[in-house]
Amino acid sequence: MSKNDGTLWVDRYRPTSLEKLDIHTDLTNQLKKMCTSDNLPHLLFYGPSGAGKKTRVKAVLRSLFGASVEKVKVEHKAIKINTKTIEISIVSSSHHVEVNPSDVEFQDRVVVQEIIKEIAQSVPLDAGTAQKSFKVVVLHEVDKLSKDAQHALRRTMEKYVATCRLILVCNSTSKVIDPLRSRCLPVRVPLPTIKEITSTLQSIAKKEGVNLSTDLANRIAEQSGRNLRKAILSFEAAKVKQYPFAPNQVIERADWEDFIKQMADEISQEQSPQRLQLIRSRFYELLVHCIPPEIIMKNLTMELLGRVDTELKYDVVKWAAHYEQRMQTGSKPIFHLEAFVAKFMSLYKQFLSGLLE
Amino acid sequence: MDDDDDFLDVPLSFVKTPDRPKKRRAETEVQTNRNGKVQRKKPATLSSITAVRDKKQKKSTEVDLWTLKHEPREISQCVVQPDKINELRDWMQKHLRREPARRVLLVHGPSGTGKTVMIKLLAKELNFSLSEWTEPVNVEWKNARGDYLGSDGSAQMYSVSRQKQFREFLYQSRAYVDLCSPDRTRLVVVRECPEGMTTEVRRRFWEIIEEYSRKAANPMILIMTTENEKKEIRMPDHVTPYLQTLAINQVIKTKMKKCLTDILSTESMSVPDDVFEDIIQSAEGDVRSAINNLQMYIIGKPLRTVGAKKPKQKKSKKEEPEKTHNLNIFHAVGKVLHNKRIEDGGGNNIPRTNVEKLMENLPIDPQLYLYWVHQSYLSFCDDVTVLSNIAEDFSAAEAFTSTSGYHGFEPDRSGNTPSSIWTSAACRSFMLHNVDTQVKGRMMTFHRPELLTCRASAVQNRRKMMDYVENWRPSDYASAGGEMVDSLPYRSRVERRNNVLKNLVQMSRNRRREEGKILEQLPGQLPFSWEKVNSVLDEDDIEE
Numbered sequence: 001m002s003k004n005d006g007t008l009w010v011d012r013y014r015p016t017s018l019e020k021l022d023i024h025t026d027l028t029n030q031l032k033k034m035c036t037s038d039n040l041p042h043l044l045f046y047g048p049s050g051a052g053k054k055t056r057v058k059a060v061l062r063s064l065f066g067a068s069v070e071k072v073k074v075e076h077k078a079i080k081i082n083t084k085t086i087e088i089s090i091v092s093s094s095h096h097v098e099v100n101p102s103d104v105e106f107q108d109r110v111v112v113q114e115i116i117k118e119i120a121q122s123v124p125l126d127a128g129t130a131q132k133s134f135k136v137v138v139l140h141e142v143d144k145l146s147k148d149a150q151h152a153l154r155r156t157m158e159k160y161v162a163t164c165r166l167i168l169v170c171n172s173t174s175k176v177i178d179p180l181r182s183r184c185l186p187v188r189v190p191l192p193t194i195k196e197i198t199s200t201l202q203s204i205a206k207k208e209g210v211n212l213s214t215d216l217a218n219r220i221a222e223q224s225g226r227n228l229r230k231a232i233l234s235f236e237a238a239k240v241k242q243y244p245f246a247p248n249q250v251i252e253r254a255d256w257e258d259f260i261k262q263m264a265d266e267i268s269q270e271q272s273p274q275r276l277q278l279i280r281s282r283f284y285e286l287l288v289h290c291i292p293p294e295i296i297m298k299n300l301t302m303e304l305l306g307r308v309d310t311e312l313k314y315d316v317v318k319w320a321a322h323y324e325q326r327m328q329t330g331s332k333p334i335f336h337l338e339a340f341v342a343k344f345m346s347l348y349k350q351f352l353s354g355l356l357e
Numbered sequence: 358m359d360d361d362d363d364f365l366d367v368p369l370s371f372v373k374t375p376d377r378p379k380k381r382r383a384e385t386e387v388q389t390n391r392n393g394k395v396q397r398k399k400p401a402t403l404s405s406i407t408a409v410r411d412k413k414q415k416k417s418t419e420v421d422l423w424t425l426k427h428e429p430r431e432i433s434q435c436v437v438q439p440d441k442i443n444e445l446r447d448w449m450q451k452h453l454r455r456e457p458a459r460r461v462l463l464v465h466g467p468s469g470t471g472k473t474v475m476i477k478l479l480a481k482e483l484n485f486s487l488s489e490w491t492e493p494v495n496v497e498w499k500n501a502r503g504d505y506l507g508s509d510g511s512a513q514m515y516s517v518s519r520q521k522q523f524r525e526f527l528y529q530s531r532a533y534v535d536l537c538s539p540d541r542t543r544l545v546v547v548r549e550c551p552e553g554m555t556t557e558v559r560r561r562f563w564e565i566i567e568e569y570s571r572k573a574a575n576p577m578i579l580i581m582t583t584e585n586e587k588k589e590i591r592m593p594d595h596v597t598p599y600l601q602t603l604a605i606n607q608v609i610k611t612k613m614k615k616c617l618t619d620i621l622s623t624e625s626m627s628v629p630d631d632v633f634e635d636i637i638q639s640a641e642g643d644v645r646s647a648i649n650n651l652q653m654y655i656i657g658k659p660l661r662t663v664g665a666k667k668p669k670q671k672k673s674k675k676e677e678p679e680k681t682h683n684l685n686i687f688h689a690v691g692k693v694l695h696n697k698r699i700e701d702g703g704g705n706n707i708p709r710t711n712v713e714k715l716m717e718n719l720p721i722d723p724q725l726y727l728y729w730v731h732q733s734y735l736s737f738c739d740d741v742t743v744l745s746n747i748a749e750d751f752s753a754a755e756a757f758t759s760t761s762g763y764h765g766f767e768p769d770r771s772g773n774t775p776s777s778i779w780t781s782a783a784c785r786s787f788m789l790h791n792v793d794t795q796v797k798g799r800m801m802t803f804h805r806p807e808l809l810t811c812r813a814s815a816v817q818n819r820r821k822m823m824d825y826v827e828n829w830r831p832s833d834y835a836s837a838g839g840e841m842v843d844s845l846p847y848r849s850r851v852e853r854r855n856n857v858l859k860n861l862v863q864m865s866r867n868r869r870r871e872e873g874k875i876l877e878q879l880p881g882q883l884p885f886s887w888e889k890v891n892s893v894l895d896e897d898d899i900e901e
Contacts, residue, residue, distance in 0.1 A: 230847070233847035234847055236847070237847045252847075254846035254847065255846045256846065257846075271741045272741060273735050273736070273738045273739065273740075273741065273744055276735055276741070276744065277735045277736070280735070284807055284808075284811050287811055287815055288811055288814045288815050288818060289815075289818060290815055290818055290819050290822065323752060326752050326753070326755075326756040327756075329756040329757065330752075330755045330756035330757075331755075332728070332755050332808055334808050334811070335731065335748075335751055335752045335755040335756070336752045336755070336756065338748055338752075339745070339748035339749055339751065339752035342741065342744045342745035342747075342748040342749075343745045343748070343749065345741045345744075345745065346741045346742040346744070346745035349741055349742070350742070
């Protein structure tokens with residue numbers, strides 16, 4: 001607590017340069033080579049969340065432009081589309097711009113074009129002296145961009161290739177259109193292994209002067225699902241809750257995870273339209289809190305699977321897959337989440353009454 | 358703008374141009390077909406077009422639109438109630454005598470009740486010079502810069518350019534006197550107000566009107582055609598001080614009867630009594646449609662004059678097309694959820710609602726209707742298995758008709774089916790599966806679909822979250838999904854326990870106070886917590 005200045009461990013111990021990265025060393029070496037060469041291609045970072053994509057992007061930027069890239073400002077930029085103006089927050093330094101175009105939903109195409117055009121048309125003033133003659137645009141969550149926007153991106157990319165490089169970040173490349181993928185150098189950032197997570201946790205514990213047992217470190221790593229960010233956060237949360245650690249220290253989960261667990265309980269307790277009504281309001285609660293519907297579906301399925309017999313498991317997973325696919329096609333996830341729960345209730349009720357006979 | 362836009366511009370304008378002159382020709386024909394005198398422009402209804410075509414084909418038979426031919430020439434012939442006419446006359450005379458009166462008069466009522474005719478006749482009587490605005494017929498496909506407007510932005514831009522024209526028109530009519538008759542007072546008449554448009558367009562429209570009423574000297578009449586049931590007009594408060602309203606009611610049957618009989622006697626025609634009754638009945642107080650129907654009925658027959666033999670065999674009674682009723686939304690939802698059943702011969706109860714017909718008369722988009730039914734259907738089922746079958750069809754209907762994916766990502770939409778078919782399939786599924794559970798006497802209220810508000814509050818929460826993240830990590834970028842799922846729940850926990858949060862809120866408050874921002878916009882209620890963090894903040898609020 002003595003060193004507490006408001007930052008969390010996960011921010012404080014985030015590696016800032018390529019040299020400090022100790023996970024995925026092969027990848028780091030590759031990135032280093034790329035940064036020193038004159039010609040940096042467009043990059044596409046992909047991998048699950050908590051693997052360290054953003055950390056790597058930042059490290060690449062730093063090794064490209066030096067420390068000045070860390071002097072950033074956040075601005076809320078208003079972009080005019082027809083008569084409407086939409087606001088989007090942009091993080092920028094003198095060398096790069098970061099933006100999450102999927103924030104603006106339907107108008108993302110215009111946002112992508114406007115921002116890139118703006119940055120690409122203004123060549124940095126110190127172009128002669130700086131190491132690199134281009135600026136970098138970092139786009140987050142590219143997989144959530146509309147197809148329209150992705151195509152627009154493709155053209156803009158070609159047009160301004162002389163003054164501007166793109167770094168795209170996404171979870172999965174399956175929703176990124178082919179032409180875009182082929183124009184970028186894909187960089188896969190896999191999840192760290194359990195061992196890597198525990199060693200990271202141990203090194204943080206050492207720096208903070210916290211005594212962390214191997215067992216607890218393992219448990220935290222296991223429960224995080226190999227998500228390093230989550231592991232560090234829950235480590236700190238556990239430390240704040242109770243220190244020194246008890247041998248059977250409970251590792252807390254995120255609020256929404258508990259919430260979904262509670263929903264699974266409610267579903268298996270009673271199967272009725274009234275109960276479904278309740279579940280529907282719970283779904284709305286989650287959606288309102290910006291939990292992505294895919295994650296709700298996944299976690300709920302996992303929770304429900306733990307509560308049913310083996311013979312039912314096939315059906316549950318099959319229907320989950322069915323409605324997950326529907327959800328991707330449709331635009332209102334509540335329809336499909338609800339239909340899944342209705343299906344589960346019906347299956348489970350039939351199964352239970354079969355047991356009684 | 359975009360390369361694609363330029364590219365699209367050429368072929369589309371190519372396609373568009375050829376049918377433009379055609380349209381205009383039809384239009385002018387309607388305007389000048391009576392003794393070369395310019396008539397008021399009619400909206401090109403189907404009947405008027407057929408009439409014109411008929412005229413072209415058989416020039417020997419004189420077929421003219423009766424609605425134009427028999428338009429009242431004197432105010433006494435007008436079908437509007439006398440007290441309303443007097444009210445309008447009063448208002449106009451006040452302006453003539455420069456007495457204080459409200460600048461703008463809003464005349465509203467159902468279609469075909471003689472609003473326009475009344476105003477025209479009175480303006481003539483009191484010697485006003487009319488300056489009339491109608492919606493421009495030549496549809497603006499381009500905006501001012503000449504860009505082609507894509508399907509998504511078109512409605513917006515299209516109306517904007519019309520707004521511009523409208524504003525210009527008003528400016529001219531208030532700035533210049535009529536050159537032909539400078540001594541007459543000018544009366545601005547605006548027909549076809551944008552009642553059914555989006556709120557944004559409506560708002561701007563009223564802004565223009567307000568601006569006019571504050572600055573202009575000439576009186577203005579707005580004519581607004583309303584639906585039959587709807588009596589009140591939505592308008593913003595700020596225009597009411599300038600505005601007087603005059604509601605015109607439906608034409609009463611006796612008056613309509615008199616009107617139609619007059620026409621028939623002038624034309625020396627006759628129709629069977631039952632058809633005559635039908636016409637009046639189905640017109641629902643709409644004189645124009647009644648006259649049109651009457652004429653169409655007669656055109657369909659060989660011409661005959663009074664005294665000629667009546668044909669022996671009568672025509673089938675229901676020849677007049679039924680006027681489509683737009684259902685009230687609650688009524689429409691009830692038709693499916695509260696469906697009444699009738700017994701068929703075999704002892705089965707079959708639902709009486711004809712879903713396909715219902716789809717045609719929906720007051721809203723079929724997809725939106727689906728959301729409404731979805732919102733309430735749970736309370737109407739008793740059995741979970743039944744429910745799961747219905748839910749499956751609702752899910753299918755939603756998935757295959759939505760126009761954009763949840764994240765704005767669009768899967769391949771080439772196989773999309775019209776949403777009305779899917780919606781009716783979902784409704785039929787409900788009625789088919791939900792047989793046993795009769796909802797007798799169950800009083801259910803329908804609510805607005807929650808999912809409509811859900812989306813908005815999610816966006817709001819996301820914004821709050823961004824603000825919050827910005828406060829403790831100003832240099833980093835917050836992505837909604839990741840932060841919400843991973844970081845924030847733990848972060849809130851850690852910070853709460855460290856009591857950092859309190860300081861943080863305090864800090865941000867101070868900061869914002871310095872910046873002169875409103876306190877309500879604080880990250881006061883953190884979006885990611887389920888009640889837990891809020892309690893901390895509430896304490897904080899009490900201290901203040």
